[in-house]
Amino acid sequence: MQIDACQKPYSCEHCGNTFSRSEHLKSHMRTHTGEKPYACKVCGNAFSDNSTLKSHIRIHTGEKPYSCKYCGKAFTQNTHLIKHVRIHTGEKPYSCKNCDATFSDGSSFKRHMRTHTGEKLYSCKVCGTELSRSSALKSHMRIHTGEKPYSCNFCGNSFSRSEHLKIHMRTHTGEKPYSCEVCGNGFSHSSSLKSHMRIHTGEKPYSCESCGSEFSDRSALKSHIRIHTNEKPYSCKYCGNAFSYITSLKSHMLTHTGEKPYFCEFCGLSFSKNGNLTTHVRIHTGERPYSCQVCGFAFSQNANLKTHMKLHTEGRT
Template sequence: LMEVKEESEELSEVEEEHHDKPGEKPLSRLKTKKTYLKKRAKKSTTCTRCGKSFSNKQSLDVHIRVHTGEKPFTCDQCGKSFTQRGNLKSHMKVHTGERPFTCDQCDKTFLRSSTLKRHLRVHTKEKPHSCSVCGKSFSQLYYLYQHEKTHTGVREYVCFECEKTFTTANHLKVHQRIHTLEKPFKCSHCDNRFSVSSNLKKHERIHTGEKPFKCSHCDKRFSQLAHLKTHERIHTGGKPYKCSHCDKRFSQLAHLKTHERIHTGEKPYKCSHCDKRFSQSSYLKTHERIHSREKLHTCDQCGKSFTIKSNLKIHMKIHAVEKPHHHSLK
């Protein structure tokens, strides 16, 4: 009854708005009603919370769930809820293992066509999203948004444990696992767990043997992008890591760190049996064999074993001298 009254009042308002003016032809009631219906249709598909308009009421109803937090579609496998039925259907593929979209470049499979489309840019090197400030390009719009915050200085997400700030809620969430020690990502092949999903993906390649990163100079393939980049410097001769104490340059960061200990005198590797310290882990391993009496280097001539390879090499010279001597006796 209230709705009928409201409609009647609104229609009267529209009729008043279009009331015949002197010298004008009378406005037909039909035209007045059409104007009213058009106004009412627009009003009924506009969100009262944020003013956003939609082409139909169904789209508006779905949108309103953003404000209300309503998620009526629930997964019967894990209990996760969604605002739209389509999102639930996509999610169900996680449980069924269905990945219907396949990359024709590397045979990688995906849950959604949009994810495949983004992935293809890895192969095409396409970066359609450019920063308006510095011109840097990105393959995904999300990465551009995060990059743009470096110009504005916006870091709105704060960790209450250590007061570190982040540009996105997701970066903060991942960081907080350092404090909570939470590792929600479990390997499906072993009991290893990880705090970040990307680390799980890297780890699982140990089990699957997958090597998706191919060298553009030779046929070598790698399980991690960082390993590929390091390898490609063999071909390019790139040495991006420069020593801060001298002019020496290195192709790998690990090699630079090892070298810089010559200047700093740092010896981070301590023997668990005595107080001796070493600048490299390999030196520590060699030293610890003195305590364990482990002798890995064996002479193939007489069977004598040594803890250090260099000692075996010195020993082998004895046999090298002996051989010509035996020939002369014959």
């Protein structure tokens, strides 16, 4: 008695899936039992079916028997070739019923569908965070393990995510792919451009809960809050003095190192602080930006104006 080709008399007792051949059911059952009887002799990886092992072995042998008729690119698996060919044909057989988006491969389609369903298949065993993609879980786990597999070839800094390394590399290459449409200034990061745009729009979305001061970016608000909390997270390794701002620490460090990086272009004198150089340059330029509102006398330094003002206030008493 012959079994009709359309019949699938073999059923899985776990999930109900049916199969036309007993060996297919046997292979399927391993997805439930976790059995992996086919082991790679090179690396020891085990697989539930022989065909998957054969495909895997090509990683070691370098064999790529499936070639693209359009560009000649070769693949280790036929499924990879089928997916690749759609780049040339433009075929996108997977359609989303919710938003009409189309996809060339099933895995991309499944990932997309989770944006609609909110389904999160992957859970972190450490903190319980749920994620919709296995790659996102893998990246998330590095928060707990501290693993940083992406290293900078220039300075050796390492990062947990490849996109963070990509952004960091711009500090070495000088690449600034994000440009301001108003003034043309370039930025290495999209968030920096977003913050910069607020200079033009005047937007200040970050407010201080203590005094109501408003800021255009979060980091400026964070620095400001230290005025109220008196937090000083930056410490001098030489004397232990602490500062609220990194710029204040850098300026202080020059008192220990003796470094004077700011040079006068007129006479060559050097200074440890940019503010001191600015004040000094007025000797050469004659600039006096601080004026007395009583008599109009002008000064190159604000301190001198304050001393002068006492002449008027003391005269009144």
